[in-house]
Amino acid sequence: MSQTLPVSLNTASIPVANDHTSRLPGWLVGILALWLMLLVWSFVRTPIPAVNEPHYMTKARHFWNPEWCDRDFFLSSSNPHLFYYVTVGWLTNFCSLHMATLISRLFGLLIFAIGWSKLARSLVPGFAAAHLAMALFLLLQASVNFSGEWVIGGIESKVFSYGFGFWGIGSLLRKQPVWAGILLGLSIAYHPLVGLWLVLGLIFYALFANRFQHSKLIPLARHSILPAICLFITSLPGLWPALMVILDDAPAATKFAGDYLQVYQRLKHHLDPMEFEWWRYAAYAVMTVALLLSYRFLSIRNQNESLESRTALRLLVGISLAALLFAFVGVLVGLRFVEPAQMLGLTWRVKLLKFYPFRLYDLILPAVLAIVLTRVLIVWLTNSEQDSLNLKRQSYLNFSLTISLFVVGITLPFGDRNSSRMPTQMRQDWLAACHWIEQNTAEDALIVTPRHSWAFKWFAQRAEYVSYKDCPQESAGILEWNRRLTYKYNWSVESYTDEIIDEQDLARLAQETQAEYLIATDTGTVSVDPIFVNSSYRIFSLK
Template sequence: MIGLLVTTACLVYSGLRAPTPAVNEPHYLAKARHFFDPAWCRGDFFLESSNPHLVFYVLTGPLTQAFPLATVAWIGRVLGLLLLGTGWTALVRNLLADGWAALIATAGFLLAAATGNLSGEWVVGGVESKLLAYGLLAWSAANAINRRHRLAAALCGLAISVHPIVGGWGLVLAVLARPLPIDRQRLIQAGLVFLCALPGAIPALSLLGDGTTQADSIQVFTRLGHHLVPIRFSLPAVITYIVGLAAWLCGRRFTVSTPQESWWTRVVLAAVLVAVVGYAVALDRPPGDAQADHLRLVLMKFYPYRLVDVLLPAALSITIAGVLTRHARLRSRLVTAAAMLLLALMLPARDRNPSRLNREMLADWKDTCHWIDTNLPEDAVVLTPRGSWAFKWYARRAEYVVFKDCPQNATGIVEWDRRLQLRGRWLLDIQLGKPPGQTTATAFPDGNITHILWRRG
């Protein structure tokens, strides 16, 4: 029952703060649909690139052939948040031995998420592969605490398969939390992780061998700097997380020390350690010729701040729930949880409108996309304006290039950057007064574009 209440709270938060399509849903679900139907948006540069989240595409792709993408998004949200909500409930119950504590911790976690994050990481929102991975990791942690180590290992492997970065860091934290002993049981667990991780790890690992310094620099500093370059993190967010760490450590003095709680503490501290090491090795700008800088650049690609972005608010929320469980009556705790959840839903949220367009412009954009869906040939490749939002979701046509949709293989990353630069130079030439027809005819030598969509004024 508590797990269903937690799931419901997450679904309400997801629906109100991240209406479909949420920020990454066009990215993931369009890829899944194209994976099963290559004729859909044929010629789209991003959709025809590598498939690093292969398992997610295999799981959701069949649904995209039977239902509209918006329906698939909600099916994915319900199932993904059910996995996460029940796993989170099991984890909190094992730590605090009180069923209602999970609901209080959920409200606290959602409130923390509503106020912001450190490196752009979030859990409850739209459906994508990391939602499933976090749900599997929650169940893995719950089983590890209950000493069901083989099941925990298999679930961790599945998390890696669904999202290699999130699941991989989960494995690293588990090893750091309990590095010894290395015995027969640990080797069996390692084998289970390996076998369950293979379906998703193989396509992801295939991308590591073809990296170049140019591609890595583009990916880290041009496309993903808000996630990977700590100097770009918001100073208030950094201060908030440091204060949150101190508050959590102080709050632990008021909790009951158990082997389960000690293991959980080591996991969270391991996430903090990974983030600190990530900060220490991070570069502020693309590397020069030094080989050590190239290695640091590669390490930055692995999102070292991802897990601390999630686990520190989670740990603080669980600690608060534990303190309230010991010192407050159930009615007071439930009122507190309801107040935190209500505040989380009421706070301003940029994720409510990931398009960044005002209401009138967004309505015009959707109308234009629907017109394109009705009138353009299905094999059209459209040059869309900067800031294009969910074009493939609404118009169901291929795009020449869009900033959000960057491939993850080295060749694709470099080509993505080249196309962005071609579009930028073309627009600049027209703004400088060069003949639009002649400029357009010579601006894109690959000749893939069939139509151009641009804003007035």
């Protein structure tokens, strides 16, 4: 019979069902410690505004105050993340974008901390073990990803979605199906793709775990009716707006063109498997093998394990394998040896790839692997012959591993420490130009910005003609986004043909864009005097 571990890692023999008997102070301290880890990680590695926060928060502010930057093309487009804008955007009515983002990070990461604790403790009872699993997960996320997916950094809808999704899976393992349905519904509401992939992973696990036997699946389906109703109701606030974007009445040619631009231009780093580097495939193959070997080890060593623990292990690994299946199908769909436009079956391939088939595998594999490896450590320490002689050493080992993994992960190089991707001087010049626009232009002014217009609406508080980062989601909006980018590029090429931009060139730009101002880099010759200039940027009036 296995010996008991110290409180630092808890014991493998404590039934998960008794988790609710934990004293409130200990539960609260554990959640707060996880929350603190996430907050430190978030603010150290991704200072406000992170790479996607201007994209989400300006959209949320415009939803609550349509007059703010009302001429901005992107802000006036569809709202596929409506539930996020509703629940977060109201903060912008009372505080700045920076403060609203800070508050949103606090709440979003708290939800994720609760979700992680519920998910991790289904397999590794004890908050100290959940902290160790969290540190390992963060290190894995900092080291590699498969298709560009991340979760802890800046705030956006998927932070809430993964938090509620993990919380829902944890509730399901604690035999709280109705509560699980509500939480998974909220996961879908905040980010329909994230939430639906999680639910689809659960469905695939249930089908395979019961070997498609009607005698098992029919009773399971009957018991799932009420949770499914709860899931459907709570998912509607976010699911319905997303469906309206997908099922818009645009012509088929417009929809195809929009999908093509999304998959093979704007989001190819997330959606086109031919864009993923070979080492990402290799890293995730190694992690998948490590997960399977760990599962085999635990299956052999834990014959006397509680039913709850064995069920949790099978479910977590099962969801990971379902995610692997989704990703594998995605790779097959996107596999090509010619240019995208020459692919056979291009229409249906693009349609499937736009739904992010790699997203769940990208995130759930490191999450589950971190939890399972922590479980392996617990079992190994429990069965160690010297276990009873080294309780203090085990406690020190747990604490040291958690801190070490966390510190290593937080110090790894990460681009979002400077989300502008600009050199220091250029960043300062850009902020100065944005500040000048805010102080010296009308609130309803429209600005033509450079291609690399980092967080312009955030800092300048003005609408911009088009931004490469801010791409709409509906097909017609994507085509208009592409048309505007193409026009701006062609205007630059044509205007520089005679090696000088003159009043006629600026007049053509003003007529096409209806904008009042142009921000240009300091390269090239312009015959018109700028109204603002620094070492990197010049601002011209188009009036």
